[in-house]
Amino acid sequence: MAAEPQVLSQTDVERLLSQVQEDECQTTVLSADGQQKQRPKDSIQPYDFRQPAFLSAGELRKLRLWHEDFIRALAARFSTYLRLEVGVQMSKLQTITYQKFLEILPNPTYITLFKADPMRGVCVLELPPKLGLTIVDRLLGGTAMNVSGQRDMTEIEIALLDQALQILLAEWCNHWNFDQEIRPILLGHETNGRFLQTAANDTVMLHLSIEAHIGDCVEPIQLGFPYYTLEPLVLRLNKLLDLNTDDSSSMQSKEVCWRPSFEDVMVPVTAEWLGTELSLQSLSNLKPGDVIPLAPACAQDVRIRFADLRKLKGSLGTVDKKWAIQVSEILPTEPVSETP
Numbered sequence: 001m002a003a004e005p006q007v008l009s010q011t012d013v014e015r016l017l018s019q020v021q022e023d024e025c026q027t028t029v030l031s032a033d034g035q036q037k038q039r040p041k042d043s044i045q046p047y048d049f050r051q052p053a054f055l056s057a058g059e060l061r062k063l064r065l066w067h068e069d070f071i072r073a074l075a076a077r078f079s080t081y082l083r084l085e086v087g088v089q090m091s092k093l094q095t096i097t098y099q100k101f102l103e104i105l106p107n108p109t110y111i112t113l114f115k116a117d118p119m120r121g122v123c124v125l126e127l128p129p130k131l132g133l134t135i136v137d138r139l140l141g142g143t144a145m146n147v148s149g150q151r152d153m154t155e156i157e158i159a160l161l162d163q164a165l166q167i168l169l170a171e172w173c174n175h176w177n178f179d180q181e182i183r184p185i186l187l188g189h190e191t192n193g194r195f196l197q198t199a200a201n202d203t204v205m206l207h208l209s210i211e212a213h214i215g216d217c218v219e220p221i222q223l224g225f226p227y228y229t230l231e232p233l234v235l236r237l238n239k240l241l242d243l244n245t246d247d248s249s250s251m252q253s254k255e256v257c258w259r260p261s262f263e264d265v266m267v268p269v270t271a272e273w274l275g276t277e278l279s280l281q282s283l284s285n286l287k288p289g290d291v292i293p294l295a296p297a298c299a300q301d302v303r304i305r306f307a308d309l310r311k312l313k314g315s316l317g318t319v320d321k322k323w324a325i326q327v328s329e330i331l332p333t334e335p336v337s338e339t340p
Helices: 010-025 057-082 098-103 129-139 155-174 227-253 280-284 296-300
Strands: 026-030 036-040 086-097 110-117 123-127 183-190 204-214 217-226 269-273 302-306 309-319 322-335
Touching (some): 057 086, 057 155, 086 098, 098 204, 110 155, 123 155, 129 155, 129 204, 129 217, 155 183, 217 227, 296 302, 296 309, 302 322
Antiparallel strands (some): 026 036, 086 204, 110 183, 204 217, 302 309, 309 322
């Protein structure tokens, strides 16, 4: 006899579909010890060997937020230093190789090599000559308008520009002073990025591009940081942000416990409602025996106050020949300074 076909219930169908969906979201991963493990596909990050990235998407997002704070502080610092409104905004934040970073640098340009002591590695700061001459023009008392960048800077102009760049780099270092002081040290200058040999061509760099508005000059400022310079800083940043997240989550998840010492605390409870508005002259003419009429709607909008806090809303009534308030709404707790 042929077996009867098995009929699946709706619960069995849903269980099978969920199991298939879970299997599609999982993949087999071979660990370093040779064991095969099932991991979610979302937890696996692709790696591009032609353009390696030493930062995860989450770390890059944290760095972007961190540098946005740095840029806001830099705009205020430069505006005070130059006594002129300076606009600064982030244009790009990405990871590229050292060779590609040099390829995007214009030629000729003004390149400053610096070190974030005590971090190892040489970092690069590049700004167009027109922007540098505009800053120098403002420092010398000019208006920072219509400045030509088609010439080389003199030694005096380079010295003045170095002071401004020292402020920029000091502001960047100040944002990383968690438990160790970091200070910038200028190492030298170049005009052509092709002659730089501060790192290997395949070294991963964090490329930060900032658009600066000074006077009528709008030019980019580019910074490049080797991965071995930022690696300890990123670890500190992750620990700091994770610690703040844990503290906030623990505060939110903390249960409210009732203190037994509050059981015998006496709290005055009063009820109030809005009445008829009187002019100052009518109020001054009141005398004992006068009657002030109240609208019946006032009894439907009564506020109950605990000490100095309005907490409940209700309507006026009677229970057992006594005045009573029927609570209809809980009000947000706000201190009240005015008197009824």
